[in-house]
Amino acid sequence: MTVSTAIARLNAADPDFARHLDHLLSWESVSDDAVNQRVLDIIMAVRERGDAALVEFTQRFDGVDAKSIDDLILNRERLELALTRITPAQREALETAANRVRMYHERQKQDSWQYTEADGTVLGQKVTPLDRAGLYVPGGKASYPSSVLMNAIPAKVAGVAEVVMVVPTPRGEVNELVLAAACIAGVDRVFTVGGAQAVAALAYGTESVPQVDKIVGPGNIYVATAKRHVFGQVGIDMIAGPSEILVVCDGQTDPDWIAMDLFSQAEHDEDAQAILVSPDAAFLDRVAASIDKLMPTMERAEIIEKSINGRGALIQVRDMQQAMDVANRIAPEHLELSVADPQAWLPHIRHAGAIFMGRHTSEALGDYCAGPNHVLPTSGTARFSSPLGVYDFQKRSSIIFCSEQGASELGHTASVLARGESLTAHARSAEYRILTQEKGN
Structure with missing residues (x-):
């Protein structure tokens, strides 16, 4: 050569x-009109026809002879079988990498916190893991077991109850290293579907694929375009x-x-x-x-x-x-x-x-x-973005508990600001909580 x-x-x-x-x-990842329309059509078909559309698209795009959705589901036993089909050196490398990734990400965990003010008012933040995360993994020969570890382990460390993985198997080609990585990382369910149809299934759910709260993982232009379209219905990691x-x-x-x-x-x-x-x-x-x-x-x-x-x-x-x-x-x-x-x-x-x-x-x-995550911001977005981490699979809720005295004192401030914005109901809602003796002063 x-x-x-x-x-x-x-x-x-x-x-x-x-x-x-x-x-x-x-550099700009531009989906032309043809790609964009094709993705929108696929998303709509999955929303309308669920599992049947997934089976049809998998037959058409991946050349997989699937008769029903059951042919596209891998159970936990199949993942464990993959561990026996890879070499001892490969298994040791996966386990070593997984342990290091897990140890690093354990340090990223955020805990809930509260503090109490002098008048008894309590303020704080409640940190809660997502209920379910979806992991997209490229399939076939160009597949990356390391990406499985990097995406699934932070989710599990965060406390996500269920991690659902989608991975295409073009022409029935299964990558045992990817499945072994899924087993080691604690992936709960695997569907052998890919492309925009897999993203749509994770975002909206089908009869068999559960709807997730966030979709992470790399993919081609169809996957990236689909992620753009479903953002808002679900969270996404980034458009890499x-x-x-x-x-x-x-x-x-x-x-x-x-x-x-x-x-x-x-x-x-x-x-x-x-x-x-x-x-x-x-x-x-x-x-x-x-x-x-x-x-x-x-x-x-x-x-x-x-x-x-x-x-x-x-x-x-x-x-x-x-x-x-x-x-x-x-x-x-x-x-x-x-x-x-x-x-x-x-x-x-x-x-x-x-x-x-x-x-x-x-x-x-x-x-x-x-140990640190290899899912990183690209194309200059490191100016405002961070690596994928445990924090991407947790959400934060503000905690506000006002004592009687605290609600009364804060009510004065809220009232002034609300009336300044001509939001009278806001003002009166706060004013109702002002203590009677203060109202008379």
Whole structure:
């Protein structure tokens, strides 16, 4: 295979740098009218015909010879069987990763709290897990057991009573690693359906698929479009864009390591983005040479080459402080600080989904087994979004209990503000609770 790499070279000192960077970063997941209408039709069919529509779409889109919905349900025993069908090394790796993910997310749990004011008024917050969560998992050869762990375990740690997984099995192809991961993560029910029809089933429920409160997990353009349409009926995690990595390096890390770190995201997708920022121009040259040297050795060389040439870049900056400024401008999904003292630069980072500290911390460790979640904000949304976590599967209710004295005192304030808004019923409702002796004063 002949692979030619021509990764873009940018310099932050160039007058047009900002414009070139904006062009490099621009990406939008646009559903054309045909996709959008097809998804709307599928959602409506599932709402109207339930299980029958699921069976029909699964036959048509996935090539599965399903006679009824019963053929699309996997019970707990089938998940446990998957554990026996994977290799001992695979099972040990899944269990190790699951334990680390669980330990990390246990620290994210939020508890209810209350405090009492001097007059006896009690204020607080009640934290409650969602009743049911839906997990979408891509199926077939391009399936990711690690995503099962990352999505299901935080839900279970949060206390979600039931996690329902949907996973397509194109042409009947079942991925035993995915099912084994579901077993280890504590998934309660599995339906072998995918696409927009699976999202619709989770959002609205069918005779067999229970309606969930929130849908999480990655998918193709049809899945993403369906998630957009059902948002509001249910919660969703995010509409994720292509995977991305930004490496900030001081020039002292092995260039082969950095090239492979860039490849680790580029191999996901032709639209994935891999960027290296360094103040050392000679180091950028060495990494470019490593890219050319290592590219022909990669199994997914064609995908990597398209990603690197289409959306990748080597960016030269004035110094490390400017590297931090560029990193914050990009707000990457994954940020590697491959520098001598990453802790010193951490306070300078304001926007990143996950920050990998030091030369030995490859992004790949975070994808699988470090512990923090690998479901991260993409396309600059790290400016206002966070990784998936336990908090995504909990909701908060405010607690307000007013003592007689507290209701009386607060009633005066509420009355003034309500009448200022011309909401008389609000004002009088509060005024009824003002103590008689205060009314007369």
